[in-house]
Amino acid sequence: MGTxxxxxxxxxxxxxxxxxxxxxxxxxxxxxxxGLLRLTLGGREVQLVPETRQG
Structure with missing residues (x-):
């Protein structure tokens, strides 16, 4: 699985x-x-972004 x-x-x-x-x-x-959707190109992930953001 690549990046x-x-x-x-x-x-x-x-x-x-x-x-x-x-x-x-x-x-x-x-x-x-x-409720933003996380789209990962080059992978297989599609999920909702958590309500709290780490940074």
Whole structure:
């Protein structure tokens, strides 16, 4: 299993961004939705981002 590229996608407004560009608390910067989807390209992972963000 190789390394993948991770993107986050908002199901509300369809904004796609890198994890470093997510708003406060892991929310969408455009519409403030809190259930962003984690998309990993080059891997097989698709999951919801946890509500609390470690950083």
């Amino acid at each position: 993948g590229v991770t993107w986050l996608k908002c199901p509300g407004c369809r904004l796609k961004c890198r994890p470093a560009a997510v708003g406060a608390g892991g929310r969408c910067r455009r519409c403030d939705h809190d």
